[in-house]
Amino acid sequence: MIRIENVSVQFEQRRALSDIDLTLGEKRIGIVGANGSGKSTFVRLLNGLQTATSGRVLVDDFDAAKDGRKLRRHVGFVFQNPDNQIVFPVVEEDIAFGLKPLKLSKEEVNRRIDDVLARYDLQDFKTHPSHLLSGGQKQLLAISGVLVMEPRYIVLDEPTTLLDLRNRNRVQRAIAELDQTVITVSHDLDLIADYDRVLAFEDGRVVLDGTPADVLPKYREMMA
Ligand SMILES: Nc1ncnc2c1ncn2[C@@H]1O[C@H](COP(=O)(O)OP(=O)(O)OP(=O)(O)O)[C@@H](O)[C@H]1O
Ligand SMILES: [Mg+2]
Known part of the structure; x- marks a missing residue:
């Protein structure tokens, strides 16, 4: 269970998040919003990459500040x-x-590496220089590197922006198969259309919150 209690994030002149108060318990949560609306700042709070200027972030028994x-x-x-x-x-x-x-x-390390590379047809790249991968292959490697650790929660910040349709579909399937709670920021609305809950951000606030069937049409209208 994730609790976001009255959280604001202020960067010098700019308030990136204002008074966010949320309890997140669903298994699949999608986050949408215009560029600069605060999505990345919000999800970065969840693993302590970003600290709250005020308010508290609690994930299960962990307090992000401590x-x-x-x-x-x-x-x-x-x-x-x-x-x-x-x-x-x-x-x-x-x-x-x-x-x-x-x-x-x-042996177990090797097994997990082989498994995760096979999932994305990257077997031949096992001993390849990472920086010479294509943009999409790098994105797949980044996702693989997190999946292999089997964390309790997985946050994906626009995981399919660089991917071709086949790999985008692979990532979508890989997410669907995960036992973990997944929080996905995406401009690809189809990717989150079967999620349990979608939050839409605007100007550092949550302006829509509900099922995809409820939120996504309103969000499309908002963006039109
Ligand atoms: N480290 C930082 N210092 C100053 N301002 C920042 C910092 N990080 C983000 N911001 C500002 O906070 C606002 C929200 O940024 P954020 O990256 O959360 O947006 P986003 O919704 O993820 O956008 P995008 O869809 O483009 O990725 C933006 O105006 C951005 O310029
Ligand atoms: Mg972002």
Whole structure:
């Protein structure tokens, strides 16, 4: 269960989030909103990448202000830009890095790396330099690197923007198969059309909140 209690985020001149108060317990939550409306700032709160200027963020037993390190393991985060996620020069090292804290056997690490690469047809890229992957392949590697850690929550910030239709569909299926709670920021409204709940942001506030069937048509109208 996620509790966001009266949270605001202020950047120097700019208020990115204003008085957000939400309880999130659904398994699939979609987040929509115009560019600059505060979506990334909001989801970054959930694993402590962004601290609240005021208010409290609670995820299960963790208070984001106090338990930052634990929270980052509890809530996996896939960045909007995969270049910010990929840290190691070789694909398999990059995936293995995230697994380190889990202290798995070498065989288990290898098995998980092979599994996750196979899922996206990236087997041939195991020993490939990460920075030489295409934009979409990098996005898939970034998603793989988080999935492989099996965190309790997974936040995806625009996970399909760089992907071709086949890989977009793969990512959609991969999300559908996850046991974890997933929070997805997306401009691809079809990606979240079967979610349990959708929040629409505008100017740092939640202006629509409900089922996709309720929120998405209103959001389309709002954007027209
Ligand atoms: N670190 C920062 N310092 C100053 N301003 C910031 C910072 N991060 C975000 N902002 C501002 O806060 C507002 C919300 O940004 P945010 O990245 O949350 O938007 P977004 O809804 O994710 O947009 P997009 O759809 O373009 O990704 C924007 O006006 C942005 O310029
Ligand atoms: Mg964003």
